[in-house]
Amino acid sequence: MTLRSLNLPGVGTKYEFETDKGDTVAIFFTKTGIIQMYTLQKGCKTPSAAEMSPVEARRLGNILTGAIIEADQESVEIAFSALADLRITIHTFFVTPAVVGKTIEELQIRAKTGTTVIAVCRHDRNIINPPPTFAFEKGDAALVIGESDQIKTFEREIMVN
Amino acid sequence: MEGFIIALFVCMVLALISKYLSIPAIPFYILAGVILGKAGLGVVHSDEISRFFSEMGLLFLLFFMGLELKLERIIANPSKVLKGGFIGLTIDMGIGFIAAYLLGFSLMESFIVGAAFYITSTAIVITSLIENRKLMFKETETIIWVTIFEDIVLIVILALLSASDQNLLFFFAKIALALVFMYGISYYGKEFLVSILDRDDELPILFTFAAVLTTASFALFLGIPETLMVIALGAALATTDPDAFEQHARPFKDVFLVLFFVFFGITIDFSGGINWFIIAVICSLAIVSKLISGMIIGLTIHGSALSGLEIWSNTISRGEFSIALAVLYGSPVIATTIAALVIVTSIVGSFTAKYSTWLRRGIVSRSRKKALMHRPH
Numbered sequence: 001m002t003l004r005s006l007n008l009p010g011v012g013t014k015y016e017f018e019t020d021k022g023d024t025v026a027i028f029f030t031k032t033g034i035i036q037m038y039t040l041q042k043g044c045k046t047p048s049a050a051e052m053s054p055v056e057a058r059r060l061g062n063i064l065t066g067a068i069i070e071a072d073q074e075s076v077e078i079a080f081s082a083l084a085d086l087r088i089t090i091h092t093f094f095v096t097p098a099v100v101g102k103t104i105e106e107l108q109i110r111a112k113t114g115t116t117v118i119a120v121c122r123h124d125r126n127i128i129n130p131p132p133t134f135a136f137e138k139g140d141a142a143l144v145i146g147e148s149d150q151i152k153t154f155e156r157e158i159m160v161n
Numbered sequence: 162m163e164g165f166i167i168a169l170f171v172c173m174v175l176a177l178i179s180k181y182l183s184i185p186a187i188p189f190y191i192l193a194g195v196i197l198g199k200a201g202l203g204v205v206h207s208d209e210i211s212r213f214f215s216e217m218g219l220l221f222l223l224f225f226m227g228l229e230l231k232l233e234r235i236i237a238n239p240s241k242v243l244k245g246g247f248i249g250l251t252i253d254m255g256i257g258f259i260a261a262y263l264l265g266f267s268l269m270e271s272f273i274v275g276a277a278f279y280i281t282s283t284a285i286v287i288t289s290l291i292e293n294r295k296l297m298f299k300e301t302e303t304i305i306w307v308t309i310f311e312d313i314v315l316i317v318i319l320a321l322l323s324a325s326d327q328n329l330l331f332f333f334a335k336i337a338l339a340l341v342f343m344y345g346i347s348y349y350g351k352e353f354l355v356s357i358l359d360r361d362d363e364l365p366i367l368f369t370f371a372a373v374l375t376t377a378s379f380a381l382f383l384g385i386p387e388t389l390m391v392i393a394l395g396a397a398l399a400t401t402d403p404d405a406f407e408q409h410a411r412p413f414k415d416v417f418l419v420l421f422f423v424f425f426g427i428t429i430d431f432s433g434g435i436n437w438f439i440i441a442v443i444c445s446l447a448i449v450s451k452l453i454s455g456m457i458i459g460l461t462i463h464g465s466a467l468s469g470l471e472i473w474s475n476t477i478s479r480g481e482f483s484i485a486l487a488v489l490y491g492s493p494v495i496a497t498t499i500a501a502l503v504i505v506t507s508i509v510g511s512f513t514a515k516y517s518t519w520l521r522r523g524i525v526s527r528s529r530k531k532a533l534m535h536r537p538h
Contacts, residue, residue, distance in 0.1 A: 008305055009229050010287045011296065026297045031407075038297035046518060049294035 077148065089148045090118075091155075095140045098160050105132035113154040115146030164205030168197060168423045176419070183292055184511040185285045187422055187480045188504040194426015195500065211424045218421025219488065220391050221414035222481055224373050226283075226312055227395020228403045228410070235309065245303050245458045246310025252454040254279040254314075260446050264439050266495075273490050276318050277499045278447055282480025283308045285507055289514040290475060300471040303462055307476065315482055316392055322490055323386035335385050343376075343390075343397040351401050358405040369409040372398070388489065418481070425484050429500055430493045443498055444505040451477050467521055474517035478510030479503050 003017040012030040019025070022042035029035055035057040040047040052060065062076055075091035099107060104117055120127045120134070121141040127134070136142070144154055171193045179186040197205040207215075235242050257278025261271035286308055295301055324332050347354065358365045373391060380390035398406050452473045459469025479502055487499035513520075 006302075007234075008296075008302065009231060009234065009309055010283060011291065011305065014296070016297075024297075028291075028296045030291055030296075032291070034291075036291070036294060036296055038294070040297065047297045049297070051294065 075151070087147065088145060089151050090143060090145050091151045093142050093144060093155070093159050095136045095138070095142060096159050097138075099136050099158060100138050101135060103133050103135045104130060107158055109154070109158060112157050113146070114150040115144045115154045117142050118145050119143040162210070164197075165211060168194070168205050168211075168420070168427070171197065172419050172423055183515075185282075185288065185478065185480070185507050186419075187282065187285065188507045190419055190422035191426040191484070191500055191504055194423040195429050196426075197423075198427025198429065200429050200431045205427050207424050207428050211420065211427075214417055214420040215424045215488070216421075217413065218417035218419070219485055220373055220377055220387065221410055222418055222421070222485065223388055223391045224395040224410060225407065225414055226315075227392040227397075228399045228407055230309070230312055230392070230396050231399060232396065235313070238306070241303075242306045242310050245307045245462055246314075248458050248461065249307050249311070249454045250279065250314055252457065253450050256446055256450040256453075257443075260443060264442060270492065270495055273322075273486055273495060274443070274498060276315075277479065277483035277486045277491075277502065278443065278450070280311050280315055280479065280482040280486075281308060281451075281476045282478045282482065282503075282507065283312065285478040285480050285510065286475060289478075289511060293514055293517075295471075295475070295514075298471060299463060300459070300468050300475070303458065303468075304472055304475055307458070307472075311482075315486075316389065318486070319386060319388050319392075319489075323389070332385065335383050336389065339380070339383065339385060339390055340393055340397075343394055344400070347397040347400050354398070354401045355405075358402050358409070365405065366409045366412075369406055370413060373410070373413075388485075421488075422481075422484065425488055425496070426500065429497055431497065432493065435497055436494075440498055440501040443502055447479065447502055447506050448477055448509060467524065470521060470524070471517055474510075474513035474520065476510075477513055478507040480507055 003015065006014045006016070008014055008028075010031070012028055014026060014028050016024065016026040024038075024040040024042075024047075026038040026040075026047070027035065028038075033054060035052045035054065036049055037052065037057075037060075038047040038049045059074075062074065065077065075089055077087055077089045109115060109117060117130055117134075118128070120130050120136070120143070122137060122139070144151060146154065172190055175189040175193055176186050179189055194205075195201055198207070254275050258271050258275030261274035261278070262268065266274060286304065290296060290301055290304070320336075357368050372394060376390050376394045377387040380387035395406075455471075455473030455476060456466060456469035459465055459467070459472050462468075483499050483503050487496045491499060
């Protein structure tokens with residue numbers, strides 16, 4: 001696989017690579033902000049294209065990196081190959097009635113699951129690194145970080161319906 | 162002033178319609194101007210204010226062109242740019258110039274018509290390449306390089322046309338001095354410029370506006386063409402943070418350029434008589450000559466006539482630069498001819514660009530059928 005990047009004046013940046021099987025994928029980040037992805041099957045003459053907004057492109061990127069995407073809840077797995085293949089998962093959860101009104105300390109999130117709540121989104125505002133005394137409210141979305149097993153434990157033990 | 166508002170409102174409606182139909186808006190702006198102005202209903206007249214806005218439109222168009230003009234990229238890929246560029250220049254400009262001369266224009270007028278006939282609209286071409294999802298086509302890169310070559314030719318044409326009535330040595334010395342000054346500021350003041358552009362208050366946008374206007378008025382003061390100097394300013398500032406400058410100059414360009422097109426239409430005057438024969442010949446030749454040059458470029462660079470067809474179908478549209486030449490140097494008759502040229506080619510061009518893949522497919526399947534029929538049994 002060889003990746004080429006090229007700056008096309010007036011258009012934007014082009015990334016193109018050919019897979020080992022001979023198919024070609026090209027991505028264009030245009031100056032207008034939209035992203036176009038073209039795929040050209042080996043032996044074909046005309047590529048097919050998809051046009052995406054930046055949000056859609058990021059979603060596609062998440063899928064391609066192998067993260068699980070659920071309807072409203074997303075998770076991203078980041079692998080640090082330099083650190084003995086450390087894999088860290090970040091997952092968003094919408095709080096369930098079981099945790100509403102309770103603080104992070106009361107729920108014993110770290111002790112029970114090993115995960116950490118790194119941010120909470122409340123009414124379109126983000127609270128980064130909430131303190132242990134932070135209490136969840138209805139409608140909050142929590143961003144949780146940990147290994148994928150720990151995230152599963154969190155989902156089972158804490159975010160119970 | 163009421164006329165001005167009417168023009169703005171009409172443009173807004175036209176922009177909406179053209180975006181909805183995904184065809185370029187430029188021909189509609191000009192047509193609207195023709196209908197509202199001197200040649201049509203006479204509701205809107207050009208005055209001091211509209212002339213100022215039109216001039217801003219032209220300056221920001223050229224400033225933008227300068228920002229995109231990355232000379233080091235051309236020097237890095239000379240063969241790519243030059244081959245296609247020279248074919249286009251000799252064929253399109255040649256045909257345009259000879260046709261205009263044979264139709265009775267003077268040498269000087271023929272040169273301007275030829276130049277307007279030659280230069281494709283970068284704005285229309287690039288927007289249609291993106292909208293029709295052709296960015297991956299191998300011809301796309303060739304087309305982009307050809308449009309860049311055309312930008313450079315435009316600079317040379319502007320320099321030639323404005324140098325004709327001056328002492329050449331003195332003229333070029335003044336230009337060189339201004340260039341050294343602008344590149345010097347961009348080089349030594351780079352950190353300061355970037356720190357201004359990074360701010361999120363009104364300073365970056367104010368600075369961009371002031372830089373363009375100051376350069377233009379200094380050029381007037383020095384007696385060198387402001388058009389050239391604004392392009393040079395763009396090219397010099399592109400060595401600092403071109404994306405930031407584009408972002409801050411875009412609102413000015415978008416608004417003023419629309420007014421530039423409308424008021425170009427408004428000032429069009431049929432009093433010199435319209436010669437429909439000349440217009441018809443120039444417009445049809447404009448489409449045919451791009452077919453010839455496109456075919457030759459396709460055959461020499463990609464080794465395929467189908468590539469030539471693709472290049473042709475995407476480069477028919479003339480637009481902003483042709484009009485700029487008409488505004489700067491054209492007589493009423495030339496302006497009318499160029500207006501018609503832009504309207505016809507940009508509308509035809511938008512359709513050929515949209516349906517070129519069908520055209521290609523049609524030709525390929527027919528030739529395949531023929532090949533099958535001729536196959537020996």
